[in-house]
Each structure stands twice: as structure tokens, then as C-alpha cells.
Amino acid sequence: MRYFLPILIVLLSVSCKKGKANFVVSGTLTDLTFSNNLTGATVKLYQVPVASSQEQLIETITSGADGSYSFTFPRDKMEKYILKISKQGYFEIQKEVFFSELTIKEDNIRNYATTAKSWVKLRFINTVSSASDHLRYIKQEGKIDCQDCCSKDEQNYYGALDTIIYCVNDANTNYSYYYWIIGTPNQGLKSAFTTPFDTTEILLDY
Numbered sequence: 001m002r003y004f005l006p007i008l009i010v011l012l013s014v015s016c017k018k019g020k021a022n023f024v025v026s027g028t029l030t031d032l033t034f035s036n037n038l039t040g041a042t043v044k045l046y047q048v049p050v051a052s053s054q055e056q057l058i059e060t061i062t063s064g065a066d067g068s069y070s071f072t073f074p075r076d077k078m079e080k081y082i083l084k085i086s087k088q089g090y091f092e093i094q095k096e097v098f099f100s101e102l103t104i105k106e107d108n109i110r111n112y113a114t115t116a117k118s119w120v121k122l123r124f125i126n127t128v129s130s131a132s133d134h135l136r137y138i139k140q141e142g143k144i145d146c147q148d149c150c151s152k153d154e155q156n157y158y159g160a161l162d163t164i165i166y167c168v169n170d171a172n173t174n175y176s177y178y179y180w181i182i183g184t185p186n187q188g189l190k191s192a193f194t195t196p197f198d199t200t201e202i203l204l205d206y
Helices: 004-018
Strands: 023-031 044-047 055-063 068-074 080-084 093-098 112-114 118-126 132-143 156-157 161-168 175-182 188-191 199-205
Touching: 023 080, 044 068, 055 068, 068 188, 068 199, 080 112, 132 188, 175 199
Parallel strands: 023 112, 118 199
Antiparallel strands: 023 068, 044 055, 044 080, 080 093, 118 161, 132 156, 132 175, 175 188
């Protein structure tokens, strides 16, 4: 009996210390437009239970002056976790981190980068026209596959025209399209260098 009590105390001590393990997900956010840390970004961490599509918010933090962020949260069995990163004037980041990818032995480093937004104002004017006039253009350079991105497919317009189309783009990059006025020798490339957080016009008057 005198040996049993110390052993029981040791076992209880180990059990109390063990507790529930935590995951740590941390990293650095980068502003590719200005080659700098992305400070002041809102970073939200969600969990998605197994066999569910419901996103449950765990915590919201703000990235530091060095672009760093860090979450510490319980190692509950989940299907996955989702990081949503946003800042005014920048493209949002959304990344999935599956439970099977995480470890409790060390910090799980996830570094991400984004760019500032800019916009292109495409204006097409053909006020002295006939019904047979045919404009065709297709994007050559510019951001694709995002919300508010303009189509990369061929576009066609007919007859009289005074139209404006807004397209979002990565700041400090080129936006361009090639155009044809069908049935005429009028064709060429239109382009502009887009300014961060601002709108640049590309005018085609034919």
C-alpha cells in the first residue's frame, strides 16, 4: 500500500499535465505590389466539422506591422480549417488547411501573398456608324478568374456604340486587348499600366 500511493500521485500528475493538445497556425502576409509586409489585414480562422459544410468562426485577428499572424486553437477533430484574409483595396485570400496536414509538434507555417487592386475603364465609342459595323476584341494581358475580372474570351459588338466596361486588375501591371474592326484595316493593340487603388481608362474611338 505504501508503494501504491506515490505511483497514483505520479499517474494523476501526468494525466493533468497532458490535457488537450493545441494546434498553432502562423505565418507572414506579403504585399506583392509594394514588396512589403501586409500589415493591418483582417485574418479569420474557421473550422469545418467532419461531414459538414458549415463554417464555424474560431477567431479574428489583425496582422502585425511585420505582416505576421498566429492562431492557437484546440486540436479538435475537424474536416478542415479555412483562413480568410482581407484588407481594403487588396484581393482577398482564402485557403483551406486540412486536419491531416497539421501537427502539434511545431508551429504550422502558412505564408501567403496578395496584390493591391486597380481598375481599368474600357470605353468603346462608335457614334458615326452603320448597323453592319462589327467590333471584336480579346484580352491579351490582365487578371483572370476572379470576381469582377473581365472575360478572357472574345467579345463582339455591333452598330452604334458608346459603352463602358470596368475590369479589376493587379496594380502596377499591364492591361491590354487586341481589337479588330471587321471588314476594315483598322486593328491593333490597346494597353495601359494600371495604378494602385485607382482607375485607368483605355479608349477606343473608331
